[in-house]
Amino acid sequence: MPSVDTVQYVATGTLFFLIVGGAGVAVLALALLGTELLHFGGADVDGPVSIETVAAFAGAFGFGAAIVNELLGGRTPAMVAAATAGGALAAVPVSWLASRLSRAARDMHTDPTPTRHDLVGAMGLVVTAVPADGYGEVRIRLAGQPVKLNARADRAIPAGAQIFVVQALSETSVHVETY
Known part of the structure; x- marks a missing residue:
């Protein structure tokens, strides 16, 4: 063949x-x-x-x-x-x-990057109880995204309580009060 x-x-x-x-x-x-x-x-x-x-x-x-x-x-x-x-x-x-x-x-328009000043006035929930003399954790929404932050308060706030941010202490920590 x-x-x-x-x-x-x-x-x-x-x-x-x-x-x-x-x-x-x-x-x-x-x-x-x-x-x-x-x-x-x-x-x-x-x-x-x-x-x-x-x-x-x-x-x-x-x-x-x-x-x-x-x-x-x-x-x-x-x-x-x-x-x-x-x-x-x-x-x-x-x-x-x-x-x-x-x-x-x-040329696409984008929103500016959020800063610590955008944290003030945000509402959220306490994730880890906030003691009167230390830090706890809160979850807020910033620019539509959930953000978890360290939080201080003048008085103790239990987990699950609604809060709002009154002051941004740094980019990752805030001072909160109950809502």
Whole structure:
């Protein structure tokens, strides 16, 4: 029985396009994860086009061109040129979308970080009884999140009592009164 050797190979153009696509995706991932890749000096050094946009263009271009090149059989320069055009056609909307998404994430409004002054006036419950001469524990809600703090009071407060914060002694301890 004769043996048949089948060797599958990737066209040089396809391999090149895959490398470009992989490099684009790697740079895009680093840029979106906040490593501020290639940001030397000020924040606007990369100019009118962000790193995310260029990386998304390169990634979509490389993978799109590789797909088109394989579909066409990319063995001639004309087919590789057609694959390049197909890659560019795929890359334009992807880079536009990456630009919009990265701008939206960068310009997203966030609430300021709560400080010890935000503790004053908060209401909560005593978790561990607060003795008159020591610390107990209370749980309050700060910016919608439950926070457990050390608490002092002028008089003893039993566990389970409702309290409100009258003074922030530090970032982790408060002075409370019953509600």
